[in-house]
Amino acid sequence: MNMDKSTILNAFNERSKNTLMETLDIEYIDVGDDFLTAKMPVTSKVHQPYGQLHGGATAALAESVGSAASNFFIHNERQFINGIQLSINHIKSMKEGIVFATAKNIHKGRTTHLWEVKVTDEEGNLISVAKMTNIVLDIKK
Structure with missing residues (x-):
């Protein structure tokens, strides 16, 4: 990572304003x-x-994290990410608390990225698991 952790997290959270996130x-x-x-x-x-x-x-949640994570592997000034496939299995239900989604890269290609996203509760119990594919597209000027 070229930037420190807090700078990266602040940038992602700032980009989430006025969105579904x-x-x-x-x-x-x-x-x-x-x-x-x-x-x-x-x-x-x-x-x-x-x-x-x-x-x-x-x-x-899973798609948001998987899409955001792909930004580490692209040239943000000339490329952007679109999710093209999401498959998710729900393992356990919950009524209250906090869920955490962690995206880990499975494949990092020039034009596609594949992510595994695990969603857990506060005790680390698996709630859902997803696989997400993103496509890397060029920004048209």
């Missing part, structure tokens, strides 16, 4: 050479009608 209260909280982690509170805002964490909110 802000609506869902997703916050990037940790970054390392091979991972990016974000958290999301589990409240009624992200519940399905039965009062449990909505799988779509979990998928939005």
Whole structure:
């Protein structure tokens, strides 16, 4: 990483303003050479009608982290990332607390990136696991 951890996290959190990530209260909280982690509170805002964490909110968290993580491997001045595939399995439900999503790279190509995103609760129990594919596109000027 060329920048310090707090600079990177602040940049990701700043870019989340006025987006779905802000609506869902997703916050990037940790970054390392091979991972990016974000958290999301589990409240009624992200519940399905039965009062449990909505799988779509979990998928939005996983995709947000997987997409953001790909930014480490591109030239941000001339390229951008689009998610092209997300597959997610929900293992365990929860009604309240905080979920954490950590993206780890599986494949880093010139035009595609593949990520594994594990979503856990505060005790480290696996809630969901996702695989996400991103495409690297050139910014057209």
